[in-house]
Amino acid sequence: MLRLFLIICTVLTATSASLFAQATVRIEAANLQGSRPLQEQTGRAAIRDYLQSWQALTAALEQNRADLLDPDFVGSAKDTISATIQQQAALGISTRYQDRAHDVQLVFYSPEGLSIEMTDNVEYDLQLLDHGRVKTVQHVSARYVIVVTPAEVRWRVRVFQGTPR
Amino acid sequence: MIARCALLLGGLVIAMSQLAFAVGGRMSSPKTIEAGSSFSMQIAGSGNATLFIVGTGQVIKRDVQLGQPIFFAAGSLYNAGHYLAVLSGDSFTEVESLDVLPASKPASLSFLAKPSRLPVGMHAGITGAVYVFDAYHNLIFEPMPLSFQLSSSTGAVQKRIVSTRYGAAWTEMDSTAQQGMDKFVARIGEIASTRIVGQVPGDPCSLKMNALESGHQVLLVTDAVRDCNGNAIPDGTIVTFTQTFNGSQSTVDEPLKNGIAQVTISAHNGALLSVASGVVMGNQIRWEK
Numbered sequence: 001m002l003r004l005f006l007i008i009c010t011v012l013t014a015t016s017a018s019l020f021a022q023a024t025v026r027i028e029a030a031n032l033q034g035s036r037p038l039q040e041q042t043g044r045a046a047i048r049d050y051l052q053s054w055q056a057l058t059a060a061l062e063q064n065r066a067d068l069l070d071p072d073f074v075g076s077a078k079d080t081i082s083a084t085i086q087q088q089a090a091l092g093i094s095t096r097y098q099d100r101a102h103d104v105q106l107v108f109y110s111p112e113g114l115s116i117e118m119t120d121n122v123e124y125d126l127q128l129l130d131h132g133r134v135k136t137v138q139h140v141s142a143r144y145v146i147v148v149t150p151a152e153v154r155w156r157v158r159v160f161q162g163t164p165r
Numbered sequence: 166m167i168a169r170c171a172l173l174l175g176g177l178v179i180a181m182s183q184l185a186f187a188v189g190g191r192m193s194s195p196k197t198i199e200a201g202s203s204f205s206m207q208i209a210g211s212g213n214a215t216l217f218i219v220g221t222g223q224v225i226k227r228d229v230q231l232g233q234p235i236f237f238a239a240g241s242l243y244n245a246g247h248y249l250a251v252l253s254g255d256s257f258t259e260v261e262s263l264d265v266l267p268a269s270k271p272a273s274l275s276f277l278a279k280p281s282r283l284p285v286g287m288h289a290g291i292t293g294a295v296y297v298f299d300a301y302h303n304l305i306f307e308p309m310p311l312s313f314q315l316s317s318s319t320g321a322v323q324k325r326i327v328s329t330r331y332g333a334a335w336t337e338m339d340s341t342a343q344q345g346m347d348k349f350v351a352r353i354g355e356i357a358s359t360r361i362v363g364q365v366p367g368d369p370c371s372l373k374m375n376a377l378e379s380g381h382q383v384l385l386v387t388d389a390v391r392d393c394n395g396n397a398i399p400d401g402t403i404v405t406f407t408q409t410f411n412g413s414q415s416t417v418d419e420p421l422k423n424g425i426a427q428v429t430i431s432a433h434n435g436a437l438l439s440v441a442s443g444v445v446m447g448n449q450i451r452w453e454k
Contacts, residue, residue: 034335035292057221076302080222080244087224095219108333111292112279117333128219128251130226135217135253138260142247145304145331147296159296161304162220162246164197164264 025051028105038109038116046116046148047104049155054099057081057160062096064089074151077160096127100139116155120144121165141165191231192252197264200301201243206235208252218263220248245303267303274298276351278360284367285344285394289337291315291362295351297332304332311353313338315362318345329353340364344396366396372447374406374440379429383452386427387440397424402442410436 027047032038053072060068066082073081088094101123108117121143128135147159193207208214210231218225222244229235231254242248248263275296283290293313297305308328313336315323321343325336334351341347341364349360370393377384385406390398404426406417410433419426432438432452440447 033330033333034294035289035337061221084221084224091224091226093217093219093224093226095224097221107331108335110277110294110333111335111337112277112294114277114279115294115296117331119331126219126249128217128249130215130217130253136249136251136258136260138249140247140249140262145306147304147333159304160221161267162222162264163306164247164266 023051023054023099024101026101026103028103030106032106032109034109035111036109036113038106043106043116046106046155047118050104050118050120050146050148050157051102053157053160054097058097058099060085061088062094064094071154072156073158073160074149074156075158077157081160092131094129096125096129098125098127100124113150115147115149115158117145117147117159120146191257192250192259192261194250194261194263196262197266198242200245200265200268200299200303201240202268203239203241204237206237206250208232208235210254212254214252214254214257217251217253218242218248219251220244220246220265222246222265223248243301243303245299245301267305267307268299268301269305269307270299271297271305271309271353271356272300273302274351274353274356274358276358276360278349278362281361282363282365283340285340285342285364285392285396286367287340290340291338291349292335293338293349293351293360294335295329295333295353295358297329297334297353305329306332309353311351314348314350314352315341316348316350317341317343317364318347319343342394366398367392367394369398369402369442369445372404372440372442372445374438374447374450376432376438376450376452378454381431382429383432383438384427384429385438385440387425387447389424390421390426390442398442400424404440404442406430407439407441408432408436409439 056068056072064085066085069078103121106118123141126140127137142162143165145161148155149158191209198204208231212231216227216229245265245267250261250263252259278293311334313325315338321341323338327334344364344366347362349362351358369390374387400421402421403418406428408415417428419428434454436452438450
């Protein structure tokens with residue numbers, strides 16, 4: 001069932017924060033390692049929560065407010081992005097990451113069910129502002145590796161790390 | 166909303182103007198560096214500019230002198246990820262990509278072993294999952310061999326060597342035949358992480374009781390209660406004695422004490438006495454005076 005769900009590459013539309021913020025989402029067939037079978041609902045929830053975390057990421061880095069990360073990020077991912085926000089604030093910088101397209105693949109489900117790892121070939125627009133002045137807007141293609149872990153009611157991003165495509 | 170649109174349009178105008186200036190190729194930066202390593206960038210021209218290195222993992226801003234190399238000391242850029250190097254002058258902006266790769270040497274393991282306590286003799290009952298990080302807590306993606314080893318107090322060892330994939334590895338182990346505290350170690354190079362897995366006896370096996378006359382009553386006493394691997398069942402485990410007579414039934418629950426359970430009951434002549442613990446049935450005795 002899960003394979004069927006993932007093999008049929010579904011194009012979804014993720015809700016996002018602004019007028020131009022509709023990212024297309026493609027879900028690749030899972031290439032999982034791990035002994036634990038991943039239920040369709042679980043995989044779907046993990047991907048949904050990860051995609052929603054981009055809204056928090058965008059808002060937090062744009063407004064330089066680390067507290068906006070709280071619902072979606074935890075552990076080292078939260079620490080790292082929070083530190084980036086502190087650096088931005090200290091330097092008078094803000095950045096706006098507007099995700100345009102995601103290509104997500106699940107790659108690991110830990111045997112005890114406490115973490116899911118996925119990759120995402122993501123395209124986004126990055127706007128850099130220095131003391132409120134736009135310095136550049138760039139369209140970026142990057143690959144991210146994400147580890148999510150379950151919290152009370154949702155999956156939260158614990159590792160969020162870019163890697164060369 | 167209007168402000169945001171204006172901001173985006175402004176950005177687009179700037180981006181288009183950058184294209185014209187980017188042809189000049191003032192900036193020469195490495196495409197990839199290892200996390201935490203020193204590196205330098207060459208910037209042609211003269212005058213002043215501002216260099217931004219921007220990513221979700223880190224942000225750096227420096228005033229630079231064009232025509233001079235820019236040095237970044239070791240430890241300046243240490244969070245792995247995709248970055249943009251943006252050079253902004255009075256009349257130009259130039260952008261290059263820069264990937265920061267995790268350091269190749271592992272420095273820490275995130276090791277989750279489950280469960281922390283389980284019965285002996287369970288096939289694939291113990292699981293371990295590991296994520297491998299470098300000294301800056303970047304997940305190391307490059308595949309590398311990682312060993313899992315489960316050692317029991319009797320010296321029995323199970324070992325598996327697996328390759329990491331996307332920085333993760335996992336294994337399953339059987340719980341051993343002997344109760345005790347086993348060491349579950351994940352190791353990669355010189356880095357190891359240890360978890361203790363408690364192995365407790367399984368269900369009782371061959372539960373056997375004896376009936377002894379004790380005045381007008383009967384003393385029911387079990388043999389030492391052990392699991393099927395010979396491990397003593399812990400004291401406190403409940404043993405149930407049942408007497409069935411003339412269609413009626415009475416039961417007594419007794420905890421194990423010093424490995425055995427015993428109870429004195431008023432038994433009827435011809436009663437059927439039985440013993441059980443959990444789902445395990447013991448022997449039956451027909452009481453005849």
